[in-house]
Amino acid sequence: MTLNPKLTKLLNEQINNEMASSYIYLAMAAWFEQTPYSGFASWMFNQSREETMHALKFYQYVVDRDAKVELETIAKPKTDFKSPLDVFQQSLKQEQKVTQQINDLFEVAEQVKDHASKNLLLWFLNEQMEEEKTVRDMLDRLKLAGNDPASLLVLDREAGSRKAEALAEQSAT
Numbered sequence: 001m002t003l004n005p006k007l008t009k010l011l012n013e014q015i016n017n018e019m020a021s022s023y024i025y026l027a028m029a030a031w032f033e034q035t036p037y038s039g040f041a042s043w044m045f046n047q048s049r050e051e052t053m054h055a056l057k058f059y060q061y062v063v064d065r066d067a068k069v070e071l072e073t074i075a076k077p078k079t080d081f082k083s084p085l086d087v088f089q090q091s092l093k094q095e096q097k098v099t100q101q102i103n104d105l106f107e108v109a110e111q112v113k114d115h116a117s118k119n120l121l122l123w124f125l126n127e128q129m130e131e132e133k134t135v136r137d138m139l140d141r142l143k144l145a146g147n148d149p150a151s152l153l154v155l156d157r158e159a160g161s162r163k164a165e166a167l168a169e170q171s172a173t
């Protein structure tokens with residue numbers, strides 16, 4: 001079954017959206033590297049890698065469906081932040097935006113009755129739910145920690161190990 005042209009265009013846009021996400025998280029990691037928060041830096045670095053993997057998953061899908069991949073310019077990310085809380089608030093907004101993009105893509109796949117694409121997009125929708133939840137949990141705890149350096153450093157240490165564990169689990173499956 002040939003990939004519908006509108007769906008092909010949107011899937012190509014999603015390759016770009018995921019690469020842009022990867023760049024946004026890399027900029028967040030770089031910002032954290034200039035602070036004492038090496039755990040948050042590693043969280044954001046790993047998140048950036050995950051977003052690149054998402055882009056490659058969309059890329060491979062377009063290739064496998066025998067459609068043409070069209071790569072576009074990746075937007076320059078924001079590089080300055082106020083605090084760990086500010087970074088995670090922006091991370092949540094970014095994930096909510098991506099969820100909306102994938103939801104819109106799913107609707108188009110449904111309109112053109114492309115069940116294989118719906119299947120791929122369902123995987124992404126589940127992934128988005130997980131990602132939003134993880135970021136929301138960290139945000140709640142950052143709000144509790146406020147400006148207390150000791151609490152922030154505890155969260156930083158946890159952030160460093162938790163994300164690494166999640167990635168190790170992913171690569172083992």
Ligand code: FEO
Nearest residue numbers: 018051054098131
């Ligand atoms: Fe691939 Fe978290 O968006």
